[in-house]
Amino acid sequence: MRTPFRFVTRSCKAVHRLQQSSFLSPISAVSSHQRIAVLRNTSTYFCKEDRSYYITTPIFYVNASPHLGHLYSAVIADCLHRYKLLQGFNSKFATGTDEHGLKIQQAAEAAGKDPLTFCTDVSEKFKHLFNSCNISYTDYIRTTEQAHCQAVKHFWSVLCNKGLIYKGSYEGWYSTQDESFLTASQVGDAWDSSGKEIKVSLESGHKVEWMKEENYMFRLSAFRSQLLDWLRGNPRAIQPERFYQAVIQWLQEDLPDLSVSRQRSRLQWGIPVPGDAEQTIYVWLDALVNYLTVAGYPDKCSQWWNVAHHIVGKDILKFHAIYWPAFLLGAGLPLPQTIYVHSHWTVGGKKMSKSLGNVVDPLVRSQMFTTDGMRYFLLRQGVPDSDCDYTDNKVIKLLNAELADSLGGLLNRCTAPALNPAQVYPSFCPQSLPSQHGGRAAVEDYHMLDAVKNLPAVVEQHYESMHVYKALEAISACVRQTNGFVQRHAPWKLDRRDSKDQHWLDTIIHVSLECLRIYGTLLQPIVPEISNKLLSRLGVQPGERSWADVNFLPRYQGMDCPFEGRALGSDSGVLFSRLESQNIDKQKPKKTKKA
Numbered sequence: 001m002r003t004p005f006r007f008v009t010r011s012c013k014a015v016h017r018l019q020q021s022s023f024l025s026p027i028s029a030v031s032s033h034q035r036i037a038v039l040r041n042t043s044t045y046f047c048k049e050d051r052s053y054y055i056t057t058p059i060f061y062v063n064a065s066p067h068l069g070h071l072y073s074a075v076i077a078d079c080l081h082r083y084k085l086l087q088g089f090n091s092k093f094a095t096g097t098d099e100h101g102l103k104i105q106q107a108a109e110a111a112g113k114d115p116l117t118f119c120t121d122v123s124e125k126f127k128h129l130f131n132s133c134n135i136s137y138t139d140y141i142r143t144t145e146q147a148h149c150q151a152v153k154h155f156w157s158v159l160c161n162k163g164l165i166y167k168g169s170y171e172g173w174y175s176t177q178d179e180s181f182l183t184a185s186q187v188g189d190a191w192d193s194s195g196k197e198i199k200v201s202l203e204s205g206h207k208v209e210w211m212k213e214e215n216y217m218f219r220l221s222a223f224r225s226q227l228l229d230w231l232r233g234n235p236r237a238i239q240p241e242r243f244y245q246a247v248i249q250w251l252q253e254d255l256p257d258l259s260v261s262r263q264r265s266r267l268q269w270g271i272p273v274p275g276d277a278e279q280t281i282y283v284w285l286d287a288l289v290n291y292l293t294v295a296g297y298p299d300k301c302s303q304w305w306n307v308a309h310h311i312v313g314k315d316i317l318k319f320h321a322i323y324w325p326a327f328l329l330g331a332g333l334p335l336p337q338t339i340y341v342h343s344h345w346t347v348g349g350k351k352m353s354k355s356l357g358n359v360v361d362p363l364v365r366s367q368m369f370t371t372d373g374m375r376y377f378l379l380r381q382g383v384p385d386s387d388c389d390y391t392d393n394k395v396i397k398l399l400n401a402e403l404a405d406s407l408g409g410l411l412n413r414c415t416a417p418a419l420n421p422a423q424v425y426p427s428f429c430p431q432s433l434p435s436q437h438g439g440r441a442a443v444e445d446y447h448m449l450d451a452v453k454n455l456p457a458v459v460e461q462h463y464e465s466m467h468v469y470k471a472l473e474a475i476s477a478c479v480r481q482t483n484g485f486v487q488r489h490a491p492w493k494l495d496r497r498d499s500k501d502q503h504w505l506d507t508i509i510h511v512s513l514e515c516l517r518i519y520g521t522l523l524q525p526i527v528p529e530i531s532n533k534l535l536s537r538l539g540v541q542p543g544e545r546s547w548a549d550v551n552f553l554p555r556y557q558g559m560d561c562p563f564e565g566r567a568l569g570s571d572s573g574v575l576f577s578r579l580e581s582q583n584i585d586k587q588k589p590k591k592t593k594k595a
């Protein structure tokens with residue numbers, strides 16, 4: 001059953017090894033078949049038979065406006081989607097809003113709106129944010145849509161017909177804030193603002209209440225061993241590893257049956273249980289089915305459902321890694337390929353959250369730092385394994401150092417009319433930079449060439465495991481090396497009247513532009529606007545920007561370079577303007593708005 005995804009990863013490693021062994025050796029040492037693989041430098045060569053890929057964000061609960069954490073999930077998914085498209089995959093990318101449940105019923109009441117109008121207003125805010133930040137979703141689902149309600153009812157009936165849902169009585173702790181049922185061991189004591197003793201969820205800190213009502217139960221307990229088998233047989237199904245281990249641990253604890261409905265008298269804002277107008281389907285069962293609805297369930301969904309990958313915050317891991325796979329097993333459907341989990345953005349050490357109100361407005365920030373700036377920051381600083389504290393100063397420091405000074409400075413230097421008066425991609429001179437060490441090159445230059453040559457494979461490996469920050473770390477290190485290369489040889493000091501100097505100067509600029517072309521191509525999933533500007537400035541056409549085109553410095557390997565002699569693009573504007581903290585302070589809203 002699985003998949004082009006894994007197959008690709010293995011194949012890429014093979015290509016990578018081949019590249020490593022062949023880059024500094026004569027190209028004739030490899031067979032013609034291998035050579036095609038090396039030249040194409042891409043995994044797409046190997047995965048012709050099935051190129052579908054389906055990626056989802058969580059659908060976002062519309063009890064309040066979006067914050068930076070929501071944008072973070074969307075940017076990660078967008079990055080993977082764009083990366084898959086670059087690799088030639090037919091990628092589907094779904095996001096949207098989760099609109100049923102008690103929290104929304106209460107929030108709509110508090111806002112004096114009917115629930116659907118309330119949901120539409122907030123859903124539009126999410127959509128607006130995503131459109132403003134270049135989140136290139138292919139599907140935007142709302143759980144209040146007819147097609148989704150039909151899919152949920154169908155899914156429910158399938159579980160019911162298989163005897164997996166029974167009428168029972170639920171008695172236990174429930175957190176409305178988390179829309180979650182908790183066992184006694186997951187609950188602790190706390191005090192509310194008036195000093196009254198309350199019970200809270202140990203995980204989220206949200207208040208819980210004792211609930212006793214008759215409703216429908218799902219036979220979750222029957223799936224424990226199947227879930228364990230699935231995970232043990234697929235150690236990369238949940239990434240990063242620490243979250244995989246957490247789920248294995250949970251599965252070894254108590255796994256009681258799960259209440260999957262609420263009495264309609266308590267919860268009206270939801271999908272009614274088919275055949276029982278007194279009960280409403282549990283909001284999480286309703287919400288999780290959205291992934292199937294987008295894939296075309298119940299009619300034809302196998303093209304997409306067989307290649308599904310979820311991005312989720314760690315707060316909703318249990319729902320995605322235990323409840324959802326158990327529902328799917330119950331319904332006889334394949335399990336998702338991967339659940340990529342990320343940690344949280346915090347403010348002053350506390351999780352940024354709508355209910356706490358300590359939110360950072362992502363629209364305001366992307367106006368202050370640009371959309372690409374914000375995307376770069378989130379993916380460069382966000383580490384899936386651990387929480388990260390947000391401050392504006394961190395953003396300014398990082399973007400100035402890496403986008404404005406390092407990457408922007410390199411482009412600026414190498415395309416400046418003083419160094420490149422003809423405004424072309426200059427020629428490469430093999431005598432100035434021979435493949436055997438020598439000429440005018442230093443040992444460090446060869447290290448840099450190796451690093452940049454290997455970079456696509458390194459980046460690919462990190463994109464595949466959702467360690468985007470590591471990919472950016474690697475790119476950033478290469479950009480620094482290229483700046484070092486230019487600095488070391490100071491092309492501005494060379495004498496153009498001397499033909500040897502002129503050839504060497506052209507070679508330095510050619511190599512640097514080749515490095516920039518690789519960086520621009522690899523950065524497209526992260527900063528699409530900056531990459532477009534950079535590649536256009538280099539004269540790289542839209543049809544020359546795919547993963548298959550990252551063939552670094554072909555002239556060094558004795559091959560033709562399609563860019564040599566080509567005119568540079570005319571937009572010589574600054575790639576990324578430095579951010580000044582005084583100006584930023586003026587733009588900042590006086591108070592962070594409570595969502």
Ligand SMILES: Nc1ncnc2c1ncn2[C@@H]1O[C@H](COP(=O)(O)OP(=O)(O)OP(=O)(O)O)[C@@H](O)[C@H]1O
Nearest residue numbers: 061069070073312313316344345351352353354355
């Ligand atoms: N602080 C955060 N950092 C990173 N991602 C977040 C953060 N908050 C929310 N998300 C993302 O949004 C998803 C849904 O979060 P949710 O709508 O529950 O937001 P929330 O602010 O935690 O809301 P609430 O306070 O009402 O629980 C999470 O699973 C995660 O993917």
